[in-house]
Each structure stands twice: as C-alpha cells, then as structure tokens.
Amino acid sequence: MGEKTRKPWYRRGGVITGASIVVVLGLGTLFSFVSPWPSSLAIRTMFELNARQTVVVMQKYVPDSGVKERANIAYTPGGSSDTTFDLFAPTGPVTPRTTVVWIHGGAWISGDKRNVDPYVKIIASHGYTTVALNYTVAPEAQYPVALKQLNTALGYLVTHASELGIDPDSIVLAGDSAGAQYAAQLAAMATNASYAHEVGIRPALNADQLKATVLNCGIYNVAQIPSAPGIGGWGFRTALWAYFGTKDWSNTAGGKEMSTIDHVTKDFPATWISGGNDDPLTAGQSKPMAAKLNDLGVPVTPVFYPKDETPPLHHEYQFHLNDAAARSALNSTIAFLGTVSK
Numbered sequence: 001m002g003e004k005t006r007k008p009w010y011r012r013g014g015v016i017t018g019a020s021i022v023v024v025l026g027l028g029t030l031f032s033f034v035s036p037w038p039s040s041l042a043i044r045t046m047f048e049l050n051a052r053q054t055v056v057v058m059q060k061y062v063p064d065s066g067v068k069e070r071a072n073i074a075y076t077p078g079g080s081s082d083t084t085f086d087l088f089a090p091t092g093p094v095t096p097r098t099t100v101v102w103i104h105g106g107a108w109i110s111g112d113k114r115n116v117d118p119y120v121k122i123i124a125s126h127g128y129t130t131v132a133l134n135y136t137v138a139p140e141a142q143y144p145v146a147l148k149q150l151n152t153a154l155g156y157l158v159t160h161a162s163e164l165g166i167d168p169d170s171i172v173l174a175g176d177s178a179g180a181q182y183a184a185q186l187a188a189m190a191t192n193a194s195y196a197h198e199v200g201i202r203p204a205l206n207a208d209q210l211k212a213t214v215l216n217c218g219i220y221n222v223a224q225i226p227s228a229p230g231i232g233g234w235g236f237r238t239a240l241w242a243y244f245g246t247k248d249w250s251n252t253a254g255g256k257e258m259s260t261i262d263h264v265t266k267d268f269p270a271t272w273i274s275g276g277n278d279d280p281l282t283a284g285q286s287k288p289m290a291a292k293l294n295d296l297g298v299p300v301t302p303v304f305y306p307k308d309e310t311p312p313l314h315h316e317y318q319f320h321l322n323d324a325a326a327r328s329a330l331n332s333t334i335a336f337l338g339t340v341s342k
Contacts, residue, residue, distance in 0.1 A: 075157075087131050104176065146182070
C-alpha cells in the first residue's frame with residue numbers, strides 16, 4: 001500500500017477547519033479598521049477554498065455527453081477574463097432555446113463562473129442554453145461597475161443570440177447568494193422603469209424578454225446588514241464596504257438601490273426562490289422576498305424547509321448534490337423552467 005496522502009492544512013477531516021478560518025480571518029482583520037482590503041481578501045480565500053470543494057461534488061453529477069460548451073467568450077472588446085462567459089447547450093444544430101443566465105455568488109468580493117459551470121451544464125442537458133457570467137468583484141471594482149458589466153453581458157447575448165443558440169425573447173436570470181442579488185436587481189431594472197432611471201442604467205433586457213428568475217440563497221434587503229449579528233454580519237459589512245468603497249455604505253444611494261425588495265413590482269417575472277433551513281439568510285432575506293412577490297401577484301415557486309430538516313441545509317445548499325434536498329431542488333428548478341420556457 002502506498003503512502004497515505006496528507007490532506008492540505010485547510011481540509012483536515014475533509015472540510016475547511018475552524019482553526020484555519022480563525023487564522024485567515026485573523027490575519028485579514030489586522031488592518032480592517034482603516035481598509036476593507038485585508039479582510040475582504042481573507043474572506044475571499046476561504047470562499048474560494050469552499051468553492052473548489054463544491055465544484056468537485058457537483059462534477060460527479062454532470063452528464064458525460066449530450067452537452068457542448070464554449071468557454072471564455074468575451075462580452076466586451078479588449079476586456080479581461082472578468083468580462084467573459086461560458087456557454088452550454090445540447091449537442092446538435094444551433095437553435096434558439098430558452099436561456100438561463102447564471103450569475104455566480106461570492107459576497108460581491110469573490111467567485112468565478114467556473115464555480116457554477118457544472119450546475120448550469122446539468123441544466124443545459126435538459127434542453128436549455130445556459131450561460132455562466134463573470135464580472136469584476138470588489139474591492140478591485142466598486143458599485144455599480146459589476147452591475148453595468150452584467151447588463152452589458154445581457155446586451156451582448158441578445159445581439160449575438162442567433163449564433164449562440166439563444167432565444168432573445170425567452171431569458172431567465174438566475175444566481176446564487178450575491179449572484180441572486182444581482183439577478184434580482186437586473187430583473188427589477190427590466191420591469192420597473194423608474195427604478196432603472198434611479199440606478200442610472202438602461203436595461204439591456206425589456207420586460208417581455210425576461211421570462212423568469214431563479215434565486216438561490218440571495219440577499220434582497222441590505223438594510224438589515226448593518227445590525228446583523230455575529231461573524232456573518234461582520235463579513236457582510238466588510239464585503240459591502242469593499243463593494244461601495246465607503247464604510248458608511250448603508251447611507252449611500254447605491255446601498256439603498258441594492259435592496260431589490262423595495263423596488264419589485266407586479267411586473268417582476270415569475271420566480272423560483274429557495275434557501276436552506278440552516279442558512280441565516282433564509283428567514284430575513286429569501287422568505288420575505290418570496291412573500292413580497294406573492295403579495296404583488298407575481299407567480300412564485302418557493303422551496304423552503306422545516307427547521308428540523310436533516311441534514312441541515314446551509315448557505316448555497318443547492319450545489320451540494322450529494323444531498324437529497326439539493327437534488328430535489330435541482331429537479332424543482334428544471335420543472336419550473338419547463339413552465340416558463342417557450
């Protein structure tokens with residue numbers, strides 16, 4: 001028998017250890033009183049480690065065949081990898097299909113399209129064109145740079161729809177965590193002209209083109225974050241300081257614009273929305289957003305769980321496809337897409 005491979009320091013026992021979190025975050029907070037950079041980069045490090053582990057889990061569920069892909073397509077001329085996307089579609093002739101555009105999460109300060117590629121590839125295997133978008137994260141870029149980039153990407157997808165196999169009149173905006181916030185914000189801009197005017201961005205999609213949103217474990221009311229308790233509240237405050245470039249971000253116009261729960265209308269598209277029973281964002285973010293949309297008369301498919309659901313479903317549970325609840329959520333998402341696609 002060969003020598004047993006020693007696991008990396010951050011994955012003893014198969015998961016990121018509490019000690020490693022303390023070390024990385026401790027280093028990041030040394031100078032956090034004067035700048036969000038150190039803490040943001042420390043948080044990013046932990047998120048990226050988790051993302052790599054999750055991709056390995058998802059990859060086991062990706063079909064071996066039946067899906068073609070194109071990677072790193074630029075949606076801005078002369079841009080960097082920040083402004084690229086990956087595209088997946090069923091094999092065969094290029095034909096216009098309902099298209100799911102997925103925006104990755106990462107608390108606005110981390111993440112990459114590769115983190116969600118396996119998930120959107122699975123969705124593509126069910127007959128859809130799917131797109132995973134990159135954008136510039138903070139602190140490297142501040143609000144509304146990423147929002148403008150994502151809007152530009154949507155414009156590119158519509159303009160190049162025929163060559164990409166996209167039906168420009170059947171678009172679904174999807175995202176996880178901060179990506180769900182972006183998806184909701186873009187959808188609100190497309191369906192609420194006064195809100196788009198307030199943000200100062202002309203939407204690349206109109207309401208008729210936008211058929212649905214798929215919102216996983218998102219943030220829709222940032223007004224709650226200044227008083228959020230614990231390390232999670234600290235992390236979000238740090239991320240939003242980096243995202244806005246000011247520690248007083250909650251009193252900026254952009255800080256108020258991010259709370260999409262205040263800007264959705266009856267014209268918001270049909271929405272699939274979910275959060276895990278052990279995700280602290282579910283009670284204060286996902287469930288109130290689902291209730292608000294329902295009160296407006298928007299068709300809502302909520303997927304939530306009882307408090308005693310086991311195993312506990314953490315933030316972004318839907319990517320952990322080894323769990324039955326995650327597979328069930330994926331099947332529910334596919335069924336929902338079938339109700340809104342052309």
